[in-house]
Amino acid sequence: MKGLISIVCFLFVFSLKAQNIRIGLFSDKSIKELEGIVGKGSYFIFKDSTLLAKIGPADVFKANYVGGLIRVVVNGTEKGRAKSIRVIQDKQEDYLQLRLLQPVAKQRSYEGDFDLEIRKEAINLINNLDLETYLEGVVESEGGPGQKINFYKAQAVISRTYAMKYWNKHKENGYNLCDRVHCQAYLHHRSASVTIDSAVHQTRGLIMVNENGELYPTYFHANCGGQTSEPHYVWNEEIPNLCSFKDTFCIHTQQAKWEKKIPKDQWIKFLVDKYDYPVWDSTSYDRLTHYVQDQRDAFYIHPIYGIPLRDIREQFKLKSTFFDAEIIGEDVLLHGRGFGHGVGLCQEGAMNMAKRGYTFDQILGYYYPQMMLVDRNNLIYK
Numbered sequence: 282m283k284g285l286i287s288i289v290c291f292l293f294v295f296s297l298k299a300q301n302i303r304i305g306l307f308s309d310k311s312i313k314e315l316e317g318i319v320g321k322g323s324y325f326i327f328k329d330s331t332l333l334a335k336i337g338p339a340d341v342f343k344a345n346y347v348g349g350l351i352r353v354v355v356n357g358t359e360k361g362r363a364k365s366i367r368v369i370q371d372k373q374e375d376y377l378q379l380r381l382l383q384p385v386a387k388q389r390s391y392e393g394d395f396d397l398e399i400r401k402e403a404i405n406l407i408n409n410l411d412l413e414t415y416l417e418g419v420v421e422s423e424g425g426p427g428q429k430i431n432f433y434k435a436q437a438v439i440s441r442t443y444a445m446k447y448w449n450k451h452k453e454n455g456y457n458l459c460d461r462v463h464c465q466a467y468l469h470h471r472s473a474s475v476t477i478d479s480a481v482h483q484t485r486g487l488i489m490v491n492e493n494g495e496l497y498p499t500y501f502h503a504n505c506g507g508q509t510s511e512p513h514y515v516w517n518e519e520i521p522n523l524c525s526f527k528d529t530f531c532i533h534t535q536q537a538k539w540e541k542k543i544p545k546d547q548w549i550k551f552l553v554d555k556y557d558y559p560v561w562d563s564t565s566y567d568r569l570t571h572y573v574q575d576q577r578d579a580f581y582i583h584p585i586y587g588i589p590l591r592d593i594r595e596q597f598k599l600k601s602t603f604f605d606a607e608i609i610g611e612d613v614l615l616h617g618r619g620f621g622h623g624v625g626l627c628q629e630g631a632m633n634m635a636k637r638g639y640t641f642d643q644i645l646g647y648y649y650p651q652m653m654l655v656d657r658n659n660l661i662y663k
Contacts, residue, residue: 304408308459312404313383314345322375327367333360368395376470392470407456417471417481432632433480434641439499442488446496486658501626504536506603506619514579515622531630536620548613556588572606
């Protein structure tokens with residue numbers, strides 16, 4: 282009960298103060314110059330409280346880092362320089378098309394306002410927008426187009442819970458979360474998808490908590506290959522409420538199976554050099570030539586050899602750690618299952634559940650045992 286009271290107090294404060302979220306855009310880049318074009322509506326560019334320019338779809342503004350300041354140019358004319366610039370939308374659905382010029386990066390479109398700040402001799406680009414609007418972009422970026430609404434509802438609850446749980450993850454960078462899978466993929470503003478917008482709207486405010494009233498760990502992945510993974514197999518850490526179980530909803534989907542050939546000499550060299558694998562021992566070599574995972578393992582062949590499967594996945598850039606291995610000629614042939622770390626919700630399994638008519642709360646309950654849904658806006662348990 283004490284835990285539930287704590288989360289209620291937290292949610293009350295959160296609902297009052299956290300209407301907007303700050304997202305670091307192109308967060309893996311050191312931005313020296315960018316270009317912005319209005320995709321819809323109009324934007325105002327401010328230096329402190331001074332209006333530098335109003336721009337519409339016919340205008341182009343550029344911002345570049347020059348001698349510790351941000352230089353703003355609109356339609357070829359310099360408008361001012363400052364350590365911070367604000368670009369504010371006129372109406373809620375106005376959006377901006379952004380493209381990096383140095384370094385070069387593909388164009389993306391985002392709704393909301395934008396803060397340009399100096400950080401480490403580069404431009405820190407921050408999207409400041411309503412949490413629910415942000416989630417519409419995240420759900421499409423993470424889930425892709427063309428799915429059933431109950432999958433999108435489940436993804437919306439997951440992403441909202443994640444945002445609240447890790448609200449200050451990038452506090453030291455001047456924003457809440459980044460746009461990469463390090464936090465949640467946020468590759469563009471909401472599209473014209475009525476289904477995704479509706480899914481976010483219909484679940485507005487809903488988050489997951491555990492039996493102690495704590496925000497639920499919302500890990501997910503593309504495909505588990507028929508069995509989810511124990512968290513400590515991946516991160517050497519026990520995570521309450523998440524455990525391995527058989528999942529039959531994803532085994533006939535797109536990313537359920539894969540194969541990869543790796544030269545035998547590379548495979549053996551890695552095992553010998555890093556783990557001193559005893560290839561000279563006939564029994565150990567026989568085990569090497571034919572390895573089968575009946576269920577997800579933490580270690581390759583046997584724990585006695587001390588070879589974490591996650592290390593093999595990283596070394597050879599595999600889709601998952603859930604694979605069988607056999608030596609054929611001069612190659613090691615891997616027969617793999619799934620895509621991703623395997624912990625928590627399997628997205629292709631959840632998509633299949635939605636196609637079969639399961640509701641979003643049934644999908645969430647299947648992958649996240651003992652979770653409860655809470656409306657953070659009015660604090661009523663669902």
